Amino acid sequence: MLIHRRKHAGDGVEAANEALTPKTHRASETSEDKLKTEAVCAPWISLQDICYSYGQEDEGGQQVPSLSHVSLDMYPGHTYVVTGPNGCGKSTLFRILAGLSFPESGRYLFHGEAVTRDRMNDREWSKTFYRRLGFLFQNSETQLFCKSVREEIAFGLLQLGLSGEEVQRRTEQYMDMLDIGALAERAPFHLSGGEKKRTALAAVLAMQPQTLILDEPEAGLDEDGEARVTGFLASLKREDRLIIIATHSRRLAQEVGGEEIRMTKAHTISSGM
Numbered sequence: 001m002l003i004h005r006r007k008h009a010g011d012g013v014e015a016a017n018e019a020l021t022p023k024t025h026r027a028s029e030t031s032e033d034k035l036k037t038e039a040v041c042a043p044w045i046s047l048q049d050i051c052y053s054y055g056q057e058d059e060g061g062q063q064v065p066s067l068s069h070v071s072l073d074m075y076p077g078h079t080y081v082v083t084g085p086n087g088c089g090k091s092t093l094f095r096i097l098a099g100l101s102f103p104e105s106g107r108y109l110f111h112g113e114a115v116t117r118d119r120m121n122d123r124e125w126s127k128t129f130y131r132r133l134g135f136l137f138q139n140s141e142t143q144l145f146c147k148s149v150r151e152e153i154a155f156g157l158l159q160l161g162l163s164g165e166e167v168q169r170r171t172e173q174y175m176d177m178l179d180i181g182a183l184a185e186r187a188p189f190h191l192s193g194g195e196k197k198r199t200a201l202a203a204v205l206a207m208q209p210q211t212l213i214l215d216e217p218e219a220g221l222d223e224d225g226e227a228r229v230t231g232f233l234a235s236l237k238r239e240d241r242l243i244i245i246a247t248h249s250r251r252l253a254q255e256v257g258g259e260e261i262r263m264t265k266a267h268t269i270s271s272g273m
Ligand SMILES: Nc1ncnc2c1ncn2[C@@H]1O[C@H](COP(=O)(O)OP(=O)(O)OP(=O)(O)O)[C@@H](O)[C@H]1O
Pocket: 054, 056, 065, 066, 084, 085, 086, 087, 088, 089, 090, 091, 092, 093, 138
């Protein structure tokens, strides 16, 4: 892993990290740091007894839950790695965090404000929400709609109101980081699964959001792709940033570090968190 990252030094990873990293940072996170953070900071994300069902019923006519009484506070300066078996509810949880689905009961607060359907339908509110929160879907196809890879990455940056020069600089930087420069003029729709994932990741990371939510960023990537993404996330300095990653990759979970949130087959967070 280290050898790999050295091999790619100067290919955009270092520069992208520099850009995404505030000037001061904590070298490593200890439980004492965690306690200090929680003492002085309000959580950026607070999930309060969240339940969600897609409306499927079991044989007894009871609704099958996809999330069951999930409560969690998440703080800036932390990385949370969400793990758990297939179908335990990780993507459902992430869709709620991204304001794409809404809990049946319970509350989701983002920076202290409830994320509701009404608020997300308010253009100004949702614009502000998505300026602060970047989201990578498990299935990258869902978020690719531009005519070329270059436009795909530039799109979000233009929405942020950045200058043309800065849009171009970041677009090149993140294409370089994900090694997709050669695909710049290709239509995302016609790319391979892994190429689509790299493009979607470049687009999300280039926006440098304060809160970064990545649903299985490694899925579909080859070894080089997984190593690039893992290396980048591991070396991100986290102060003033909240990173939440769902993954099945032990390697990614271990190398990125942070706090593990284990979800269970009962669609909730395992006790002891
Ligand atoms: N669109 C849907 N309609 C009905 N049920 C769904 C839908 N999407 C997910 N589910 C169900 O909700 C539960 C949680 O699914 P979810 O995709 O959140 O799990 P996951 O932990 O992300 O799984 P994986 O690790 O396989 O990606 C599963 O039982 C799944 O079958």
